[in-house]
Amino acid sequence: MLREDLHPRTDAFISAGIMASRPLTLYEKIWADHVIERRDDGTCLIYIDRHLVHEVTSPQAFAGLAANGRRVRRPDLTLAVPDHNLPTSPRVDANGHPLPIADPESANQLAALRANVAAFGVPYIDALAPEQGIVHVVGPEQGFTLPGTTLVCGDSHTSAHGALGALAFGIGTSEVEHVLATQTLLLKQSKTMEIRIDGTLGFGVSAKDVVLAIIGRIGAAGGTGYVVEYTGEVIRALSVEGRLTVSNMSIEGGARAGLIAPDEMTFAYLKGRPMAPAGELWDRAVAQWRHLPSDPGAQYDATVRIDGSAIAPSLTWGTSPEDVVPITGVVPDPDSFADPAKRDSARKSLHYMGLTPGTAMQGVAVGHVFIGSCTNSRIEDLRAAAAVASGRRVADGVRAMVVPGSGLVKRQAEAEGLDRVFTAAGFEWREPGCSMCLAMNPDKVPPGERCASTSNRNFVGRQGPGARTHLLSPAMAAAAAVTGRLADVRELMG
Amino acid sequence: MADPITTVHGTAYPWGAKNIDTDIIIPAHWLKTTTREGLGRGAFESVRAQAGNLFDDPRYAGSPILVAGENFGCGSSREHAAWALGDLGIKAVIAPSFSDIFSGNAFKNGIVTVVLPQDAVDRLVEVARDGSITVDLETMTVTTDHQDRLQFELDPFRRRCLMEGLDEIGLTLAQDTAISKYESQDAVYRPWIAGRGRYAGIAVGDGGRT
Ligand code: SF4
Numbered sequence: 001m002l003r004e005d006l007h008p009r010t011d012a013f014i015s016a017g018i019m020a021s022r023p024l025t026l027y028e029k030i031w032a033d034h035v036i037e038r039r040d041d042g043t044c045l046i047y048i049d050r051h052l053v054h055e056v057t058s059p060q061a062f063a064g065l066a067a068n069g070r071r072v073r074r075p076d077l078t079l080a081v082p083d084h085n086l087p088t089s090p091r092v093d094a095n096g097h098p099l100p101i102a103d104p105e106s107a108n109q110l111a112a113l114r115a116n117v118a119a120f121g122v123p124y125i126d127a128l129a130p131e132q133g134i135v136h137v138v139g140p141e142q143g144f145t146l147p148g149t150t151l152v153c154g155d156s157h158t159s160a161h162g163a164l165g166a167l168a169f170g171i172g173t174s175e176v177e178h179v180l181a182t183q184t185l186l187l188k189q190s191k192t193m194e195i196r197i198d199g200t201l202g203f204g205v206s207a208k209d210v211v212l213a214i215i216g217r218i219g220a221a222g223g224t225g226y227v228v229e230y231t232g233e234v235i236r237a238l239s240v241e242g243r244l245t246v247s248n249m250s251i252e253g254g255a256r257a258g259l260i261a262p263d264e265m266t267f268a269y270l271k272g273r274p275m276a277p278a279g280e281l282w283d284r285a286v287a288q289w290r291h292l293p294s295d296p297g298a299q300y301d302a303t304v305r306i307d308g309s310a311i312a313p314s315l316t317w318g319t320s321p322e323d324v325v326p327i328t329g330v331v332p333d334p335d336s337f338a339d340p341a342k343r344d345s346a347r348k349s350l351h352y353m354g355l356t357p358g359t360a361m362q363g364v365a366v367g368h369v370f371i372g373s374c375t376n377s378r379i380e381d382l383r384a385a386a387a388v389a390s391g392r393r394v395a396d397g398v399r400a401m402v403v404p405g406s407g408l409v410k411r412q413a414e415a416e417g418l419d420r421v422f423t424a425a426g427f428e429w430r431e432p433g434c435s436m437c438l439a440m441n442p443d444k445v446p447p448g449e450r451c452a453s454t455s456n457r458n459f460v461g462r463q464g465p466g467a468r469t470h471l472l473s474p475a476m477a478a479a480a481a482v483t484g485r486l487a488d489v490r491e492l493m494g
Numbered sequence: 495m496a497d498p499i500t501t502v503h504g505t506a507y508p509w510g511a512k513n514i515d516t517d518i519i520i521p522a523h524w525l526k527t528t529t530r531e532g533l534g535r536g537a538f539e540s541v542r543a544q545a546g547n548l549f550d551d552p553r554y555a556g557s558p559i560l561v562a563g564e565n566f567g568c569g570s571s572r573e574h575a576a577w578a579l580g581d582l583g584i585k586a587v588i589a590p591s592f593s594d595i596f597s598g599n600a601f602k603n604g605i606v607t608v609v610l611p612q613d614a615v616d617r618l619v620e621v622a623r624d625g626s627i628t629v630d631l632e633t634m635t636v637t638t639d640h641q642d643r644l645q646f647e648l649d650p651f652r653r654r655c656l657m658e659g660l661d662e663i664g665l666t667l668a669q670d671t672a673i674s675k676y677e678s679q680d681a682v683y684r685p686w687i688a689g690r691g692r693y694a695g696i697a698v699g700d701g702g703r704t
Contacts (some may be wrong), residue, residue, distance in 0.1 A: 016683050036676045037669065039651070041650045041651060043651050045666065047676050056526075057571065059527075060528065060529065060530050063528070063529070064663075068664075070663070070667075075689075076688055076689030077687070077689055078689075103526075105526035109526050109527075109528060148684075149687070154571060155570070156569065156570045158571075170570075170595055171595070171598075172571055172573035172599035173573040173599075174573060174599065174603070175598065178663050181666075181667065182663065182673065184673060186651070186662065186666070220565060220568060221568065221591065221593075224591060224593065225594065254568065254593065256595065275689070281686045282686075284686070285684075285686045288684070320513055345511075345512055345513065440523065440525060440526065457517070457569065459515050459517040459518070460518060461518075461521050461540050462517050462522070
């Protein structure tokens with residue numbers, strides 16, 4: 001691997017068609033385009049093109065700037081939007097007046113964001129704006145996320161934006177402060193991993209099942225130290241929404257970023273979005289973006305191949321996203337794992353999840369269903385869930401909620417009548433935000449209760465203290481809602 | 495940036511658990527704070543809810559070192575995890591591997607993440623039950639009361655920052671000329687990158703809802 005001899009950009013962008021001395025991967029091209037300076041130890045000062053900010057991981061960063069008398073270097077490359085704390089109950093009363101937020105700490109954090117964006121001149125989408133939503137839904141939707149850019153956010157699921165061919169990754173609050181102040185980060189180049197999924201997805205199998213299958217294969221730490229690129233027929237055939245679902249969960253496989261080469265589908269998705277280039281600039285941008293895909297013969301440090309045709313609708317059984325089984329599978333026996341540490345953690349997981357080895361996944365009763373989160377809250381996800389919900393009823397004793405990823409997704413779903421499909425079936429139709437994905441707002445799964453969730457983390461306590469989470473696709477979540485059990489969506493829809 | 499740090503010495507939590515995610519280190523409901531302080535109270539909340547847990551064991555109370563398992567700090571990017579550990583008094587974590595984001599966050603808060611092979615970590619879990627451990631950044635070794643001497647590697651830049659307590663943002667700001675040069679070239683090659691300020695100043699519905 002010749003990573004070391006890829007020179008830092010001197011005065012030209014690789015993506016501008018400047019020829020490199022050897023075939024490069026998408027990641028290497030974006031990296032080379034953004035190196036400002038390279039130190040002897042390999043640490044590079046990298047330019048950051050796009051910075052998304054939300055209320056949870058930014059207050060201490062703005063406080064740091066203020067304490068040192070520093071400004072935001074490029075407000076025009078920054079976009080702030082509240083999402084994690086916002087309640088998903090109605091935000092205005094019958095007269096259109098804003099309703100107060102009950103939790104004083106949440107209200108305080110949201111107020112801090114408003115004060116900070118005002119003080120530092122950062123573009124901001126307010127909680128009441130129709131464009132408000134989860135940062136990772138808003139970025140692509142507004143055309144803020146663009147191919148070939150470096151994009152960061154104080155949130156690990158920033159990997160989602162890699163679906164559009166951006167080098168996108170989550171950062172901590174000190175790095176948020178660093179980017180606000182300097183528009184750069186100090187980084188070392190990562191190793192590259194190609195995850196190639198060929199074949200054709202079967203009936204009832206979605207992007208979520210693909211990414212669950214990937215994490216089940218490589219493990220929760222399998223991608224640590226790597227930037228992943230997803231390739232192959234299955235990925236090419238996925239819509240941009242589906243690709244966002246796959247890239248979103250890269251971090252659950254340990255990879256900080258998960259890229260997908262931009263193609264005609266990407267360009268069609270972005271064209272005309274409010275913050276995307278327009279007119280002559282659009283044409284120039286697309287011409288450059290066509291240079292981004294990995295060159296034939298480009299070398300990856302590791303390659304994983306998965307047969308897409310063999311992927312079944314899948315879900316998790318434990319408390320790590322790597323604990324994946326097909327819906328037709330059974331709860332595994334901890335003793336079946338070779339690794340003693342894994343055996344031990346599987347035992348603990350099963351105890352926490354209230355499951356016994358050998359139990360068929362199909363038929364396990366659920367009390368809650370959550371359709372939402374930055375993984376699965378875009379229009380296509382809601383359509384898939386609505387197709388299952390249509391003409392059916394949420395089972396007795398099940399609380400099922402649909403939380404659109406943004407106000408624009410919500411509006412479009414309402415224009416398509418999906419809200420009526422959901423409410424007629426007994427689902428709650430709520431305001432956009434992170435919601436039950438991490439239970440920072442009032443949407444929580446009560447202790448010991450079981451939730452079929454389209455979110456991305458089944459960690460202990462993630463959806464509320466003691467909550468038991470099964471990760472699955474929107475269609476599978478809807479199937480769980482209407483049957484009251486973990487169910488094979490293929491049997492409902494076949 | 496934290497105070498300069500050259501050695502960490504003391505008792506250690508002999509944990510060794512694998513895949514400890516940031517939701518375990520500090521659960522989400524603690525993230526509503528707007529400061530960095532006081533998060534030690536929420537550290538390992540779900541672990542501490544269990545009787546006889548390591549973190550409430552008087553033998554290890556206030557230990558500056560945590561010995562953990564593979565993939566420590568996986569999950570979210572919340573720097574609150576590092577702040578919570580720091581608030582608990584932890585200055586070094588030793589594990590076979592760390593999530594990339596966590597180790598960056600730890601470093602920025604003056605917490606050393608020491609990567610050692612699994613067998614060395616197993617040994618340290620044993621030693622830590624009743625002995626103390628020293629992490630030395632000068633010699634890049636972990637030593638114990640029982641004559642163990644384990645060599646580790648540390649990124650040279652991070653090591654220097656830790657040992658000198660450098661302000662990373664200040665260092666980068668000193669490179670302003672290079673950053674500005676990049677920006678002016680970028681404006682030629684990728685003129686669409688500069689924002690059009692579409693949302694600048696937008697604050698819809700300024701009606702008291704926060
Ligand atoms: S939806 Fe969940 S994973 Fe996504 S940004 Fe919000 S809290 Fe994070």
